[in-house]
Amino acid sequence: MPGWLSAGLAIQASYFVTAVLFILGLKRMSSPVTARSGILWAGAGMGVATLVTFLYPGMSNYGLILPAMFLGAGLAWWSGKRVAMTDMPQMIALYNGMGGGAAAAIAAVELYRGGAGGHVTEALAVLGGIIGAVSFSGSAIAFGKLQGLITGSIRFAGQQVLNLLLLAAALVLGGMVAAHFNAGPAVVTGFFVLALVLGVTMTLPIGGADMPVVISLYNALTGLAVGLEGFVLDNAAMIIAGTVVGSAGTLLTQLMARAMNRSLGNVLFSGFGDSGGEATGTVTGSMKPIEASDVGVMMAFASKVIVVPGYGMAVAQAQHKIWELCQLLIDRGVNVRFAIHPVAGRMPGHMNVLLAEAGVPYDLIADLDEINAEFETADVALIIGANDVVNPVARTDKGSPIYGMPILNADKAKNVIVIKRGKGAGFSGIENALFYLDNTRMLYGDAQKAGAELIAAVKAVG
Amino acid sequence: MTGMVALYIFMLAAFTGYEVIARVPVILHTPLMSGSNFVHGIVLVGAMVALGSAATPLEKTIGFIGVLLAAGNAVGGYVVTERMLEMFKASGARAKTKGTH
Numbered sequence: 001m002p003g004w005l006s007a008g009l010a011i012q013a014s015y016f017v018t019a020v021l022f023i024l025g026l027k028r029m030s031s032p033v034t035a036r037s038g039i040l041w042a043g044a045g046m047g048v049a050t051l052v053t054f055l056y057p058g059m060s061n062y063g064l065i066l067p068a069m070f071l072g073a074g075l076a077w078w079s080g081k082r083v084a085m086t087d088m089p090q091m092i093a094l095y096n097g098m099g100g101g102a103a104a105a106i107a108a109v110e111l112y113r114g115g116a117g118g119h120v121t122e123a124l125a126v127l128g129g130i131i132g133a134v135s136f137s138g139s140a141i142a143f144g145k146l147q148g149l150i151t152g153s154i155r156f157a158g159q160q161v162l163n164l165l166l167l168a169a170a171l172v173l174g175g176m177v178a179a180h181f182n183a184g185p186a187v188v189t190g191f192f193v194l195a196l197v198l199g200v201t202m203t204l205p206i207g208g209a210d211m212p213v214v215i216s217l218y219n220a221l222t223g224l225a226v227g228l229e230g231f232v233l234d235n236a237a238m239i240i241a242g243t244v245v246g247s248a249g250t251l252l253t254q255l256m257a258r259a260m261n262r263s264l265g266n267v268l269f270s271g272f273g274d275s276g277g278e279a280t281g282t283v284t285g286s287m288k289p290i291e292a293s294d295v296g297v298m299m300a301f302a303s304k305v306i307v308v309p310g311y312g313m314a315v316a317q318a319q320h321k322i323w324e325l326c327q328l329l330i331d332r333g334v335n336v337r338f339a340i341h342p343v344a345g346r347m348p349g350h351m352n353v354l355l356a357e358a359g360v361p362y363d364l365i366a367d368l369d370e371i372n373a374e375f376e377t378a379d380v381a382l383i384i385g386a387n388d389v390v391n392p393v394a395r396t397d398k399g400s401p402i403y404g405m406p407i408l409n410a411d412k413a414k415n416v417i418v419i420k421r422g423k424g425a426g427f428s429g430i431e432n433a434l435f436y437l438d439n440t441r442m443l444y445g446d447a448q449k450a451g452a453e454l455i456a457a458v459k460a461v462g
Numbered sequence: 463m464t465g466m467v468a469l470y471i472f473m474l475a476a477f478t479g480y481e482v483i484a485r486v487p488v489i490l491h492t493p494l495m496s497g498s499n500f501v502h503g504i505v506l507v508g509a510m511v512a513l514g515s516a517a518t519p520l521e522k523t524i525g526f527i528g529v530l531l532a533a534g535n536a537v538g539g540y541v542v543t544e545r546m547l548e549m550f551k552a553s554g555a556r557a558k559t560k561g562t563h
Contacts, residue, residue: 105528
């Protein structure tokens with residue numbers, strides 16, 4: 001090996017290439033046409049960086065590194081391959097939490113060792129440590145909530161005060177560590193325990209409907225933590241990748257919150273997200289059931305049907321059945337469109353992914369701005385397991401927690417058919433005025449089963 | 463790396479992240495969140511270095527957990543993102559053959 005080609009240079013050059021590949025990969029992922037190649041580019045970057053890190057000067061413990069890598073990679077590969085598309089949001093939360101935990105672990109190794117860097121370096125390690133630990137335990141709670149392991153939202157008076165106290169206490173201990181003031185291993189341990197508890201208490205009160213925003217926020221935080229630990233380790237790839245994700249993730253979080261017409265502070269601190277329903281006792285009338293055979297006839301002879309999918313479709317894995325139904329209608333000459341609310345499902349774009357999986361072409365899928373004017377001319381609006389995103393109280397009831405959120409104007413259609421499992425309220429816990437309208441009929445049942453019944457009904461029309 | 467250079471890198475990377483994501487269509491929000499989730503899996507290289515330099519049993523234990531978690535972040539993030547984007551390709555190709563878009 002010539003003298004100039006040192007391991008150090010090879011590593012720096014490879015990290016540079018990695019950073020470029022990451023940025024180009026993310027850029028490609030932000031357009032539907034190039035999105036698929038984007039992940040390949042970023043993946044190549046990750047591969048290069050991982051391999052070259054084995055050359056790091058002074059590396060030892062390969063007997064630990066390799067098993068840890070294979071174990072973590074194997075478990076993630078296995079779980080990522082077999083998880084259903086509908087459960088993707090919580091898997092993102094889980095993997096993101098792991099990244100935050102890894103950043104915190106790096107900080108812990110540095111801080112327990114002590115005195116490796118100056119005060120500034122240790123302060124950065126502390127900062128990355130607390131952010132990473134909060135992201136780790138917070139994401140774990142988010143995963144538990146979306147997976148249904150944790151139900152309901154635990155809330156009590158003075159919760160925000162407790163969180164503030166926890167944060168303050170963690171920062172004081174972290175400050176002692178960074179300033180080398182009475183900072184033994186016990187202080188480091190206390191610091192991490194407080195940070196982990198803070199992640200839990202911050203996330204527990206947030207309702208499931210707000211989880212996408214929260215997961216996106218933790219994603220940004222993990223990025224930031226990784227960037228900070230990159231400074232500690234003097235690792236350019238981590239600094240650039242972490243910071244890029246930190247800022248991109250922050251923007252993405254804002255876009256999501258905006259799509260729900262909420263501010264981020266509102267999501268984190270207002271405690272809305274479920275069971276905020278006490279404001280709406282004004283719904284009158286009754287829900288009127290209908291049989292699948294009647295709906296089949298209604299749709300078969302309609303000229304325009306707009307399908308509004310929601311989380312209920314995802315839970316029931318009904319996207320294939322629904323698309324089969326729509327194809328039957330299209331063959332009969334019915335104009336069928338899919339209307340996607342920005343936050344339908346559990347994540348922005350969740351419905352698009354599922355419909356894409358079922359094979360629905362792009363041009364049948366419309367977003368809120370495109371489709372809202374068309375509901376007035378639609379014969380049938382078919383609501384499949386969607387609730388809050390079509391609730392007209394968002395337009396009218398100032399007291400409602402979802403007041404002001406842009407909704408799909410499904411209530412303007414001539415007939416509204418709601419496929420719903422039971423009579424309960426939506427994820428936000430708010431009664432849906434749409435269900436009580438005179439032009440609304442309820443088709444009770446799981447979306448998969450209802451879809452099959454509707455297919456049979458439309459076929460029976462002949 | 464001196465402090466100021468590090469600060470410049472931080473600033474430029476932050477703007478880059480912002481610019482890369484700006485004007486992204488809503489349908490790509492979830493895949494993109496997943497993709498950026500994969501990108502911060504680069505924490506793996508840091509965890510490898512941390513474990514590679516660990517001396518005491520405590521450091522080794524934490525380092526081991528760090529590498530395990532980081533590898534999970536990177537691989538899981540990749541698999542999930544790839545699976546999501548696979549569908550976009552499939553439906554895009556179909557749409558093309560039908561002469562739309």
